[in-house]
Amino acid sequence: MIKGTAKTEAQYRAVVMDSSSSLKDFSTDRKKYYKKYFLGEKVEDKDSSAANMGRIVETLLWEPHLFDDKFYMSSCASTPTGLMLDFTEALYRHTRDATDEDGKVTRPMNELLEDAYKDSGFKIKYEAVISKFIGSDAEIYYNEIRRVRTLNLTVVNTTEISVAEKIVERLKTNSTTGPIVNMVNSSRYEVIDQMQVEGYTIDGHPFKSMLDKVIIDHDKKIIQPYDLKCTWSVENFYEEYYLYRRAYIQAYLYAKAAKHLTQIDGEYAEYKVLNPKFIVCDSTNYMNPLVYKITDGAMMEAYIGFEHKGRIYPGVKQLIADLQWAIENDVWNISRDNYLSNGLVKLK
Numbered sequence: 398m399i400k401g402t403a404k405t406e407a408q409y410r411a412v413v414m415d416s417s418s419s420l421k422d423f424s425t426d427r428k429k430y431y432k433k434y435f436l437g438e439k440v441e442d443k444d445s446s447a448a449n450m451g452r453i454v455e456t457l458l459w460e461p462h463l464f465d466d467k468f469y470m471s472s473c474a475s476t477p478t479g480l481m482l483d484f485t486e487a488l489y490r491h492t493r494d495a496t497d498e499d500g501k502v503t504r505p506m507n508e509l510l511e512d513a514y515k516d517s518g519f520k521i522k523y524e525a526v527i528s529k530f531i532g533s534d535a536e537i538y539y540n541e542i543r544r545v546r547t548l549n550l551t552v553v554n555t556t557e558i559s560v561a562e563k564i565v566e567r568l569k570t571n572s573t574t575g576p577i578v579n580m581v582n583s584s585r586y587e588v589i590d591q592m593q594v595e596g597y598t599i600d601g602h603p604f605k606s607m608l609d610k611v612i613i614d615h616d617k618k619i620i621q622p623y624d625l626k627c628t629w630s631v632e633n634f635y636e637e638y639y640l641y642r643r644a645y646i647q648a649y650l651y652a653k654a655a656k657h658l659t660q661i662d663g664e665y666a667e668y669k670v671l672n673p674k675f676i677v678c679d680s681t682n683y684m685n686p687l688v689y690k691i692t693d694g695a696m697m698e699a700y701i702g703f704e705h706k707g708r709i710y711p712g713v714k715q716l717i718a719d720l721q722w723a724i725e726n727d728v729w730n731i732s733r734d735n736y737l738s739n740g741l742v743k744l745k
Contacts, residue, residue, distance in 0.1 A: 604683030
Protein backbone atom coordinates (compact mmCIF):
# COMPACT_ATOMS: atom_id res chain seq x y z
CA MET A 398 0.00 0.00 0.00
CA ILE A 399 1.28 3.46 -0.87
CA LYS A 400 2.71 5.16 2.20
CA GLY A 401 2.72 8.73 3.46
CA THR A 402 -0.97 9.63 3.50
CA ALA A 403 -1.75 9.92 7.21
CA LYS A 404 -1.06 13.62 7.84
CA THR A 405 -3.85 16.07 8.40
CA GLU A 406 -4.40 19.00 6.03
CA ALA A 407 -3.12 21.37 8.73
CA GLN A 408 0.11 19.41 8.97
CA TYR A 409 0.41 19.40 5.19
CA ARG A 410 -0.06 23.18 5.04
CA ALA A 411 2.61 23.60 7.71
CA VAL A 412 5.27 21.98 5.52
CA VAL A 413 7.34 24.83 4.06
CA MET A 414 7.63 23.71 0.46
CA ASP A 415 6.36 24.95 -2.89
CA SER A 416 3.21 23.47 -4.39
CA SER A 417 1.13 23.95 -7.51
CA SER A 418 -0.75 26.72 -5.67
CA SER A 419 2.40 28.66 -4.78
CA LEU A 420 3.86 28.20 -8.27
CA LYS A 421 0.59 29.50 -9.74
CA ASP A 422 0.76 32.49 -7.40
CA PHE A 423 4.33 33.17 -8.50
CA SER A 424 3.25 33.07 -12.15
CA THR A 425 0.40 35.54 -11.64
CA ASP A 426 1.36 37.71 -8.65
CA ARG A 427 5.01 37.81 -7.60
CA LYS A 428 4.29 40.31 -4.83
CA LYS A 429 1.80 37.91 -3.28
CA TYR A 430 4.25 35.01 -3.57
CA TYR A 431 7.04 37.05 -1.98
CA LYS A 432 4.90 38.15 0.98
CA LYS A 433 3.11 34.83 1.55
CA TYR A 434 5.72 32.18 0.82
CA PHE A 435 9.08 33.95 1.08
CA LEU A 436 8.46 36.31 4.00
CA GLY A 437 5.84 34.07 5.59
CA GLU A 438 3.35 36.89 6.05
CA LYS A 439 -0.37 36.26 6.46
CA VAL A 440 -2.01 36.88 3.10
CA GLU A 441 -5.73 36.14 2.95
CA ASP A 442 -6.99 34.99 -0.42
CA LYS A 443 -10.24 36.42 -1.69
CA ASP A 444 -11.93 33.18 -2.68
CA SER A 445 -14.78 33.23 -5.16
CA SER A 446 -18.13 31.68 -4.23
CA ALA A 447 -17.32 28.80 -6.60
CA ALA A 448 -13.98 28.18 -4.87
CA ASN A 449 -15.64 28.16 -1.45
CA MET A 450 -18.30 25.79 -2.73
CA GLY A 451 -15.57 23.53 -4.05
CA ARG A 452 -13.98 23.30 -0.61
CA ILE A 453 -17.32 22.45 0.99
CA VAL A 454 -18.09 19.81 -1.64
CA GLU A 455 -14.65 18.22 -1.31
CA THR A 456 -15.02 17.97 2.45
CA LEU A 457 -18.55 16.55 2.36
CA LEU A 458 -17.57 14.11 -0.38
CA TRP A 459 -14.26 12.78 0.92
CA GLU A 460 -13.72 13.98 4.48
CA PRO A 461 -17.11 14.66 6.11
CA HIS A 462 -15.67 13.88 9.54
CA LEU A 463 -13.41 16.95 9.20
CA PHE A 464 -16.18 19.41 8.41
CA ASP A 465 -16.13 21.06 11.85
CA ASP A 466 -12.35 21.39 11.63
CA LYS A 467 -12.65 23.50 8.49
CA PHE A 468 -15.97 25.33 8.61
CA TYR A 469 -18.15 27.34 10.99
CA MET A 470 -21.89 27.30 10.45
CA SER A 471 -23.18 30.87 10.35
CA SER A 472 -26.32 31.85 12.22
CA CYS A 473 -27.30 33.78 9.07
CA ALA A 474 -29.43 32.02 6.48
CA SER A 475 -27.32 33.70 3.79
CA THR A 476 -24.16 35.77 3.94
CA PRO A 477 -23.90 39.29 2.44
CA THR A 478 -23.35 39.66 -1.28
CA GLY A 479 -22.27 42.33 -3.74
CA LEU A 480 -21.05 45.66 -2.39
CA MET A 481 -22.28 44.86 1.13
CA LEU A 482 -19.99 41.82 1.12
CA ASP A 483 -17.13 44.04 -0.09
CA PHE A 484 -17.91 46.51 2.71
CA THR A 485 -18.06 43.75 5.33
CA GLU A 486 -14.79 42.18 4.19
CA ALA A 487 -13.11 45.60 4.12
CA LEU A 488 -14.34 46.29 7.65
CA TYR A 489 -12.95 42.94 8.76
CA ARG A 490 -9.54 43.69 7.20
CA HIS A 491 -9.29 47.13 8.82
CA THR A 492 -10.38 45.69 12.17
CA ARG A 493 -7.84 42.87 11.91
CA ASP A 494 -5.04 45.28 11.04
CA ALA A 495 -5.97 47.51 14.00
CA THR A 496 -6.02 44.64 16.52
CA ASP A 497 -2.99 44.28 18.80
CA GLU A 498 -1.47 41.12 20.21
CA ASP A 499 -3.85 41.18 23.19
CA GLY A 500 -6.89 41.24 20.92
CA LYS A 501 -7.70 44.90 21.56
CA VAL A 502 -8.86 47.06 18.65
CA THR A 503 -6.71 50.19 18.72
CA ARG A 504 -8.78 52.40 16.42
CA PRO A 505 -12.28 53.88 16.93
CA MET A 506 -15.09 51.98 15.23
CA ASN A 507 -16.26 55.02 13.29
CA GLU A 508 -12.83 55.26 11.62
CA LEU A 509 -12.94 51.60 10.67
CA LEU A 510 -16.43 52.00 9.20
CA GLU A 511 -15.39 55.04 7.18
CA ASP A 512 -12.33 53.25 5.77
CA ALA A 513 -14.45 50.23 4.87
CA TYR A 514 -16.94 52.49 3.11
CA LYS A 515 -14.16 54.03 1.02
CA ASP A 516 -12.88 50.59 0.03
CA SER A 517 -16.27 49.07 -0.75
CA GLY A 518 -17.18 51.01 -3.88
CA PHE A 519 -20.61 52.05 -2.63
CA LYS A 520 -22.03 55.08 -4.47
CA ILE A 521 -24.83 55.74 -2.02
CA LYS A 522 -24.12 57.91 1.02
CA TYR A 523 -22.10 56.62 3.94
CA GLU A 524 -25.02 57.05 6.36
CA ALA A 525 -27.25 54.89 4.16
CA VAL A 526 -24.70 52.09 4.08
CA ILE A 527 -24.23 52.15 7.84
CA SER A 528 -27.99 52.05 8.43
CA LYS A 529 -28.22 48.97 6.20
CA PHE A 530 -25.29 47.33 7.99
CA ILE A 531 -26.12 47.89 11.65
CA GLY A 532 -28.37 45.14 12.97
CA SER A 533 -28.33 43.18 9.70
CA ASP A 534 -27.03 39.75 8.77
CA ALA A 535 -23.97 41.53 7.39
CA GLU A 536 -23.06 42.76 10.88
CA ILE A 537 -23.58 39.26 12.28
CA TYR A 538 -21.36 37.86 9.53
CA TYR A 539 -18.69 40.48 10.31
CA ASN A 540 -18.61 39.46 13.97
CA GLU A 541 -18.49 35.78 13.02
CA ILE A 542 -15.53 36.08 10.65
CA ARG A 543 -13.68 38.17 13.23
CA ARG A 544 -14.11 35.36 15.71
CA VAL A 545 -13.43 32.27 13.60
CA ARG A 546 -10.90 33.27 10.94
CA THR A 547 -8.20 33.38 13.58
CA LEU A 548 -8.99 29.68 14.03
CA ASN A 549 -8.54 29.09 10.26
CA LEU A 550 -12.25 28.33 9.86
CA THR A 551 -14.42 29.39 6.93
CA VAL A 552 -17.89 30.75 7.66
CA VAL A 553 -20.62 28.98 5.67
CA ASN A 554 -24.39 29.22 5.74
CA THR A 555 -27.25 26.74 5.48
CA THR A 556 -27.99 27.70 1.87
CA GLU A 557 -24.41 26.89 0.81
CA ILE A 558 -24.49 23.58 2.67
CA SER A 559 -27.79 22.63 1.03
CA VAL A 560 -26.38 23.31 -2.44
CA ALA A 561 -23.16 21.46 -1.63
CA GLU A 562 -25.08 18.40 -0.46
CA LYS A 563 -27.02 18.36 -3.73
CA ILE A 564 -23.78 18.64 -5.72
CA VAL A 565 -22.32 15.70 -3.80
CA GLU A 566 -25.44 13.64 -4.47
CA ARG A 567 -25.25 14.43 -8.19
CA LEU A 568 -21.56 13.51 -8.32
CA LYS A 569 -22.40 10.17 -6.70
CA THR A 570 -25.34 9.37 -8.99
CA ASN A 571 -24.09 10.75 -12.32
CA SER A 572 -23.19 7.96 -14.76
CA THR A 573 -19.78 9.51 -15.54
CA THR A 574 -18.61 10.70 -12.12
CA GLY A 575 -20.41 8.14 -9.93
CA PRO A 576 -18.08 5.20 -10.69
CA ILE A 577 -15.12 7.41 -9.75
CA VAL A 578 -16.28 9.09 -6.55
CA ASN A 579 -18.07 5.99 -5.23
CA MET A 580 -15.14 3.63 -5.72
CA VAL A 581 -13.80 1.98 -2.55
CA ASN A 582 -10.93 -0.33 -1.74
CA SER A 583 -11.17 -3.89 -3.03
CA SER A 584 -8.87 -6.72 -4.01
CA ARG A 585 -8.34 -5.01 -7.37
CA TYR A 586 -8.52 -1.29 -6.53
CA GLU A 587 -6.71 0.81 -3.96
CA VAL A 588 -8.45 4.15 -3.39
CA ILE A 589 -6.76 7.05 -1.61
CA ASP A 590 -8.54 10.34 -0.91
CA GLN A 591 -6.56 13.54 -0.19
CA MET A 592 -3.24 11.81 -0.79
CA GLN A 593 -0.28 13.91 0.32
CA VAL A 594 3.11 13.73 -1.33
CA GLU A 595 6.09 15.73 -0.10
CA GLY A 596 9.67 16.14 -1.27
CA TYR A 597 9.45 15.22 -4.95
CA THR A 598 11.50 17.39 -7.29
CA ILE A 599 11.07 18.91 -10.73
CA ASP A 600 14.18 20.41 -12.31
CA GLY A 601 15.87 20.23 -8.94
CA HIS A 602 13.16 22.19 -7.10
CA PRO A 603 11.29 20.43 -4.22
CA PHE A 604 7.48 20.36 -4.17
CA LYS A 605 4.55 19.01 -2.19
CA SER A 606 1.05 18.13 -3.42
CA MET A 607 -2.30 17.03 -2.05
CA LEU A 608 -4.15 14.94 -4.64
CA ASP A 609 -7.93 14.81 -4.19
CA LYS A 610 -8.29 11.20 -5.25
CA VAL A 611 -5.96 8.48 -6.52
CA ILE A 612 -7.21 5.15 -7.83
CA ILE A 613 -4.71 2.32 -8.24
CA ASP A 614 -5.73 -0.57 -10.48
CA HIS A 615 -3.62 -3.55 -9.42
CA ASP A 616 -4.81 -5.73 -12.31
CA LYS A 617 -3.82 -3.26 -15.02
CA LYS A 618 -0.97 -1.80 -12.94
CA ILE A 619 -2.02 1.79 -13.51
CA ILE A 620 -2.37 4.78 -11.19
CA GLN A 621 -5.01 7.42 -12.00
CA PRO A 622 -4.94 10.78 -10.14
CA TYR A 623 -8.09 12.94 -10.01
CA ASP A 624 -8.76 16.49 -8.92
CA LEU A 625 -12.18 17.96 -8.18
CA LYS A 626 -13.02 21.45 -9.44
CA CYS A 627 -16.17 23.41 -8.70
CA THR A 628 -16.81 26.17 -11.22
CA TRP A 629 -19.59 28.35 -12.60
CA SER A 630 -18.79 27.29 -16.19
CA VAL A 631 -18.52 23.51 -16.41
CA GLU A 632 -18.64 23.23 -20.20
CA ASN A 633 -16.10 26.02 -20.71
CA PHE A 634 -13.68 24.66 -18.15
CA TYR A 635 -10.68 24.81 -20.47
CA GLU A 636 -10.65 28.57 -20.91
CA GLU A 637 -12.42 29.69 -17.75
CA TYR A 638 -10.43 27.53 -15.34
CA TYR A 639 -7.69 25.37 -16.89
CA LEU A 640 -6.14 28.42 -18.55
CA TYR A 641 -7.44 31.36 -16.49
CA ARG A 642 -6.70 29.72 -13.12
CA ARG A 643 -3.63 27.98 -14.57
CA ALA A 644 -4.76 24.52 -13.53
CA TYR A 645 -2.36 23.10 -16.11
CA ILE A 646 0.41 23.76 -13.56
CA GLN A 647 -1.46 21.63 -11.03
CA ALA A 648 -2.02 18.85 -13.57
CA TYR A 649 1.69 18.59 -14.35
CA LEU A 650 2.76 18.62 -10.71
CA TYR A 651 0.15 16.05 -9.72
CA ALA A 652 1.42 13.66 -12.37
CA LYS A 653 4.96 14.07 -11.08
CA ALA A 654 3.80 13.61 -7.48
CA ALA A 655 2.10 10.32 -8.34
CA LYS A 656 5.15 9.20 -10.32
CA HIS A 657 7.36 9.97 -7.33
CA LEU A 658 5.46 7.48 -5.20
CA THR A 659 6.15 4.70 -7.68
CA GLN A 660 9.84 5.53 -7.48
CA ILE A 661 10.09 5.39 -3.69
CA ASP A 662 7.86 2.34 -3.23
CA GLY A 663 9.23 -0.72 -5.03
CA GLU A 664 5.82 -2.41 -5.01
CA TYR A 665 4.66 0.10 -7.64
CA ALA A 666 7.84 0.36 -9.70
CA GLU A 667 6.19 -1.21 -12.75
CA TYR A 668 2.93 0.76 -12.47
CA LYS A 669 2.12 3.39 -15.07
CA VAL A 670 0.91 6.80 -13.90
CA LEU A 671 -1.84 8.14 -16.15
CA ASN A 672 -2.33 11.83 -16.82
CA PRO A 673 -4.53 13.45 -14.13
CA LYS A 674 -8.24 13.94 -14.81
CA PHE A 675 -10.37 16.84 -13.59
CA ILE A 676 -13.81 16.09 -12.15
CA VAL A 677 -15.68 19.35 -12.79
CA CYS A 678 -18.98 20.19 -11.08
CA ASP A 679 -21.27 23.21 -11.28
CA SER A 680 -21.12 25.48 -8.20
CA THR A 681 -24.87 26.14 -8.57
CA ASN A 682 -25.70 22.47 -9.23
CA TYR A 683 -27.43 23.24 -12.55
CA MET A 684 -25.13 21.74 -15.18
CA ASN A 685 -24.17 18.08 -15.13
CA PRO A 686 -20.63 17.34 -13.95
CA LEU A 687 -18.00 16.41 -16.53
CA VAL A 688 -14.64 14.64 -16.45
CA TYR A 689 -11.85 16.30 -18.41
CA LYS A 690 -9.02 14.12 -19.68
CA ILE A 691 -5.56 15.61 -20.23
CA THR A 692 -3.67 14.49 -23.32
CA ASP A 693 0.05 13.81 -23.52
CA GLY A 694 0.36 16.87 -25.74
CA ALA A 695 -1.31 19.07 -23.12
CA MET A 696 1.02 17.70 -20.45
CA MET A 697 4.03 18.57 -22.58
CA GLU A 698 2.64 22.07 -23.12
CA ALA A 699 2.16 22.44 -19.38
CA TYR A 700 5.89 21.85 -18.96
CA ILE A 701 7.35 23.86 -21.86
CA GLY A 702 4.66 26.54 -22.14
CA PHE A 703 2.20 27.29 -24.93
CA GLU A 704 0.14 29.95 -26.69
CA HIS A 705 -3.65 30.16 -26.88
CA LYS A 706 -5.52 32.87 -28.77
CA GLY A 707 -2.48 35.11 -28.82
CA ARG A 708 -1.69 34.78 -25.13
CA ILE A 709 1.46 33.10 -23.84
CA TYR A 710 1.11 30.70 -20.90
CA PRO A 711 4.45 30.02 -19.18
CA GLY A 712 5.25 26.38 -18.58
CA VAL A 713 6.38 24.73 -15.37
CA LYS A 714 9.96 24.61 -16.65
CA GLN A 715 10.19 28.37 -17.11
CA LEU A 716 8.34 29.13 -13.88
CA ILE A 717 10.72 27.00 -11.83
CA ALA A 718 13.75 28.59 -13.48
CA ASP A 719 12.36 32.08 -12.85
CA LEU A 720 11.47 31.23 -9.25
CA GLN A 721 14.90 29.78 -8.52
CA TRP A 722 16.51 32.87 -10.03
CA ALA A 723 14.34 35.17 -7.89
CA ILE A 724 15.23 33.24 -4.74
CA GLU A 725 18.95 33.07 -5.48
CA ASN A 726 19.19 36.78 -6.36
CA ASP A 727 16.50 38.02 -3.96
CA VAL A 728 14.92 39.99 -6.79
CA TRP A 729 11.12 39.99 -6.77
CA ASN A 730 9.94 43.22 -8.35
CA ILE A 731 11.01 42.42 -11.90
CA SER A 732 11.06 39.26 -14.01
CA ARG A 733 14.29 37.50 -14.86
CA ASP A 734 13.95 38.31 -18.58
CA ASN A 735 13.32 42.01 -17.99
CA TYR A 736 16.15 42.20 -15.46
CA LEU A 737 18.60 40.62 -17.88
CA SER A 738 17.48 42.98 -20.66
CA ASN A 739 18.10 45.98 -18.37
CA GLY A 740 14.40 46.82 -18.41
CA LEU A 741 14.20 47.23 -22.19
CA VAL A 742 11.16 45.38 -23.54
CA LYS A 743 10.10 44.82 -27.15
CA LEU A 744 6.38 45.32 -27.76
CA LYS A 745 6.34 42.64 -30.47
